[in-house]
Amino acid sequence: MAIVLYREPELEDPILIASWPGIGNIGVIAVDTLRRALKAEELGEIEPWEFFYPKRVVIRDGILKTLAFPSSKFYFKRTQNCDLLFFIGEEQPDSGTKLYAEGAKAYKMANLVVDVALKFGCRRIYTSGAAVAPIHHTTSPRVWAVPNNSLLLKEMKNFQNVVLMSDIEGHGGQGNITGLNGLLLGVAKRRGVDAVCLMGEIPIYLHGFPIPYPKGSRAVVEVLSKILGVTVDMTELDVFVERTGKEIEAVYSRLPLEIREHLDKLVSMSYRGEVESGPITEEDKKKILQEIDKLFKRETSDD
Amino acid sequence: MTTDTSGITQVKFLVEPSIKVAPLIITWIPDAGKVGSGVCQYLIQNLGGFVFAEIEPVGFFPLDGVVVQDDVAQFPETKFYCCQQKDLLIVSSSLPRLEWYTFLTTILDVVDRICKVKEMYIIGGMASASAHTSPRALLTVANSSQTKGIIEPYDVVKDMEYETPEGQRPTLNSFLLWIAQRRGIPAVNLWVQVPFYLVARKDPQAWKEILHFLNQRLELGVDFAELDSMIAKQNQKIARARMESPELDRCLSCLECNLGLSTSESESLLRRMEELLDQQD
Numbered sequence: 001m002a003i004v005l006y007r008e009p010e011l012e013d014p015i016l017i018a019s020w021p022g023i024g025n026i027g028v029i030a031v032d033t034l035r036r037a038l039k040a041e042e043l044g045e046i047e048p049w050e051f052f053y054p055k056r057v058v059i060r061d062g063i064l065k066t067l068a069f070p071s072s073k074f075y076f077k078r079t080q081n082c083d084l085l086f087f088i089g090e091e092q093p094d095s096g097t098k099l100y101a102e103g104a105k106a107y108k109m110a111n112l113v114v115d116v117a118l119k120f121g122c123r124r125i126y127t128s129g130a131a132v133a134p135i136h137h138t139t140s141p142r143v144w145a146v147p148n149n150s151l152l153l154k155e156m157k158n159f160q161n162v163v164l165m166s167d168i169e170g171h172g173g174q175g176n177i178t179g180l181n182g183l184l185l186g187v188a189k190r191r192g193v194d195a196v197c198l199m200g201e202i203p204i205y206l207h208g209f210p211i212p213y214p215k216g217s218r219a220v221v222e223v224l225s226k227i228l229g230v231t232v233d234m235t236e237l238d239v240f241v242e243r244t245g246k247e248i249e250a251v252y253s254r255l256p257l258e259i260r261e262h263l264d265k266l267v268s269m270s271y272r273g274e275v276e277s278g279p280i281t282e283e284d285k286k287k288i289l290q291e292i293d294k295l296f297k298r299e300t301s302d303d
Numbered sequence: 304m305t306t307d308t309s310g311i312t313q314v315k316f317l318v319e320p321s322i323k324v325a326p327l328i329i330t331w332i333p334d335a336g337k338v339g340s341g342v343c344q345y346l347i348q349n350l351g352g353f354v355f356a357e358i359e360p361v362g363f364f365p366l367d368g369v370v371v372q373d374d375v376a377q378f379p380e381t382k383f384y385c386c387q388q389k390d391l392l393i394v395s396s397s398l399p400r401l402e403w404y405t406f407l408t409t410i411l412d413v414v415d416r417i418c419k420v421k422e423m424y425i426i427g428g429m430a431s432a433s434a435h436t437s438p439r440a441l442l443t444v445a446n447s448s449q450t451k452g453i454i455e456p457y458d459v460v461k462d463m464e465y466e467t468p469e470g471q472r473p474t475l476n477s478f479l480l481w482i483a484q485r486r487g488i489p490a491v492n493l494w495v496q497v498p499f500y501l502v503a504r505k506d507p508q509a510w511k512e513i514l515h516f517l518n519q520r521l522e523l524g525v526d527f528a529e530l531d532s533m534i535a536k537q538n539q540k541i542a543r544a545r546m547e548s549p550e551l552d553r554c555l556s557c558l559e560c561n562l563g564l565s566t567s568e569s570e571s572l573l574r575r576m577e578e579l580l581d582q583q584d
């Protein structure tokens with residue numbers, strides 16, 4: 001298992017921004033948007049075969065031509081303010097049992113990413129993922145920041161639209177970040193690198209939704225561009241946000257009225273405030289998720 | 304777990320056969336039409352093979368219980384056989400569930416320790432919407448144009464075109480073919496058609512297609528008498544059932560004429576054939 005670097009540019013205290021797919025693909029869409037907007041160049045990759053099962057085979061005229069694996073690629077970009085490294089994983093390594101990476105493979109991959117970060121003298125790592133929150137899909141998502149070092153808390157709070165776990169009602173500063181977007185924070189801490197996970201909010205009733213939630217990614221890109229001091233053209237992402245918004249609206253309109261009434265309460269819900277018509281109870285939450293699940297099962301069988 | 308001096312962990316070497324160069328045949332359990340186990344057992348019985356190594360299942364299989372098949376509890380196993388008289392190596396293995404890359408490289412590492420692989424054949428059965436009485440195509444995929452040259456003289460399908468459909472993943476056989484390519488081992492995937500209603504049962508005709516090719520290519524001198532008798536017996540059993548059931552006959556006739564069956568017809572044919580082939584003679 002190895003890292004392959006296509007080139008070794010001289011970078012000055014670069015910042016690494018990394019992500020793997022997860023809930024709503026919020027993190028990976030955000031990081032990829034930033035990478036493409038800044039026209040970052042390919043730097044290298046992690047050899048995939050010990051981490052992943054092949055994803056595609058091509059046979060031509062009876063001969064095996066290609067066996068493709070999910071990619072795990074590094075990119076770099078020098079900007080006016082700082083040098084950047086990107087890491088984008090097409091999939092999280094398969095542990096065979098869980099949806100998100102865990103165990104030895106996940107740990108190995110996180111360490112390989114940190115190896116590259118340290119090789120280029122990285123001083124900070126950002127990862128990105130999703131924060132499942134009691135919000136409505138018509139409201140603007142916030143970005144939850146979780147650093148691996150308490151000294152970073154104050155810095156993170158300075159950014160607009162960023163909240164800490166302790167700002168979220170009912171969390172009391174506690175929670176967990178599953179998969180590699182979270183694990184990388186821990187591995188970075190162990191190896192002495194500051195890291196922060198930025199998580200774009202996704203409505204609780206959409207977290208099992210089989211489509212991306214770029215609205216959450218947009219919120220992350222806004223925060224990251226402020227942190228890095230770069231300007232990012234959001235046109236393409238906005239089109240994506242609008243398209244998925246319509247898809248979500250179409251599904252939403254087909255939910256039973258009773259469920260929609262419950263969910264509509266989230267429009268006026270604020271983190272520290274009460275909902276005018278009463279909060280959504282655990283019982284409501286269960287019912288809502290069951291209803292959405294049912295709706296998707298119906299949609300899938302309709303296909 | 305056994306760790307031997309070669310550094311290959313999780314492998315138990317029982318004996319070390321003395322072979323310098325050998326062809327290698329890889330078979331899997333389960334396989335459509337029980338092709339993997341059928342071909343492996345027939346070769347071993349015919350050519351006198353013995354087990355020389357095993358891979359321990361830990362790490363490659365979930366080991367969360369046992370599967371019961373034909374009333375018997377099964378346990379994953381990976382056995383390496385040697386047919387010394389013909390300088391042939393055969394691997395018979397349960398399909399690994401985890402760590403495919405490590406598992407497949409371990410197989411090749413074990414064989415490497417014994418001898419150089421001259422050429423490798425990876426066996427597989429593939430479900431087809433054809434009748435058992437129709438000719439079975441043997442499809443091949445080589446891992447290089449040079450390797451394709453090896454199979455050029457034989458009556459097999461050599462011009463397969465395929466791309467993994469959206470939402471599916473490549474097979475273990477394709478993965479092994481690719482690993483062999485990287486290690487410079489000439490390798491060929493052999494896919495034999497198995498009528499869909501025989502996928503979960505024995506399909507000795509499919510075994511014969513594979514064995515016939517291997518016999519020609521590797522000059523094994525296989526005696527087909529017993530296999531021919533198995534094929535004839537199964538065909539007679541189905542033929543008798545066709546005479547007794549006009550519906551079964553109609554469905555099989557449709558397939559023989561390359562006419563498709565509806566889902567309910569296919570399901571009914573499948574059930575009927577499974578009942579029939581499960582009956583003891």
